[in-house]
Amino acid sequence: MQERRRAAHQAIQREFQVGLSIMITPELEEYIEQHIDKEPEVLHELNRQSHIRFLLGRMASGHWQGRLLKMFVRMINPKKILELGTFTGYSALAMAEGLLDKEAYVDTIEIDDELEPTIREFLEKSPYGDRVHLHIGKCEEVIERLQGPWDLVFMDANKRNYPEYYKICLEHIPVGGYIIADNILWDGKVIGPLPKADAAQTQAIRDFNDIVAADPRVEKVIIPLRDGLTIIRKNY
Numbered sequence: 495m496q497e498r499r500r501a502a503h504q505a506i507q508r509e510f511q512v513g514l515s516i517m518i519t520p521e522l523e524e525y526i527e528q529h530i531d532k533e534p535e536v537l538h539e540l541n542r543q544s545h546i547r548f549l550l551g552r553m554a555s556g557h558w559q560g561r562l563l564k565m566f567v568r569m570i571n572p573k574k575i576l577e578l579g580t581f582t583g584y585s586a587l588a589m590a591e592g593l594l595d596k597e598a599y600v601d602t603i604e605i606d607d608e609l610e611p612t613i614r615e616f617l618e619k620s621p622y623g624d625r626v627h628l629h630i631g632k633c634e635e636v637i638e639r640l641q642g643p644w645d646l647v648f649m650d651a652n653k654r655n656y657p658e659y660y661k662i663c664l665e666h667i668p669v670g671g672y673i674i675a676d677n678i679l680w681d682g683k684v685i686g687p688l689p690k691a692d693a694a695q696t697q698a699i700r701d702f703n704d705i706v707a708a709d710p711r712v713e714k715v716i717i718p719l720r721d722g723l724t725i726i727r728k729n730y
């Protein structure tokens with residue numbers, strides 16, 4: 495009897511899980527791309543150049559995440575956005591594209607000055623480039639020189655510092671403001687034994703996820719798109 499109940503329970507679980515995590519085949523991928531907004535030409539070229547010019551080109555947000563970030567900006571209607579970690583500027587430009595207020599802009603901070611020529615090249619090519627204010631430096635330090643608060647923060651810099659970024663960012667957003675944190679599933683390494691290769695980053699992301707989960711001041715949801723995004727709303 496118990497066996498039968500367990501088998502039934504497992505079948506329900508399997509069905510539930512299939513519903514939650516549908517396998518994205520290349521055919522489904524193509525289908526999705528036919529049914530969402532196209533990737534703007536400039537961003538398509540920026541993504542391509544990110545892969546050609548840089549070893550870690552895959553760090554650029556890309557088509558799906560770029561459209562999602564733009565949609566969040568449309569929904570939140572922020573006057574000011576802060577981005578930690580510009581890389582080549584893909585997400586900064588995608589978010590700038592979503593800005594509704596004519597005065598609104600994106601502050602984006604990048605530590606690696608070798609990226610600056612590529613970022614500036616594409617800011618000039620994009621019709622939204624003038625809405626992006628690039629700051630080269632360490633985000634923990636640069637934030638203090640900038641004029642907050644920001645209604646939306648996109649956290650995407652050094653994974654080792656996520657717990658610290660969270661603390662700083664919460665201080666710089668108003669009640670009702672949002673933080674979107676990228677890479678929070680870290681290729682699935684947030685569960686199971688700690689991998690040796692990038693133990694510090696993995697542990698920091700685990701710590702960050704636990705801190706957010708236990709923080710009563712914020713509402714949070716996880717979107718398992720790409721490497722995982724946590725959407726956080728500051729309630730008080």
Ligand SMILES: C[S@@+](CC[C@H](N)C(=O)[O-])C[C@H]1O[C@@H](n2cnc3c(N)ncnc32)[C@H](O)[C@@H]1O
Binds near residue numbers: 553580586606
């Ligand atoms: C994942 S990439 C950003 C990708 C970009 N947001 C996008 O979605 O297209 C992370 C970037 O953060 C930068 N970074 C790392 N530590 C940083 C720090 N302390 N301050 C500013 N930028 C940092 C890295 O140089 C890298 O370019």
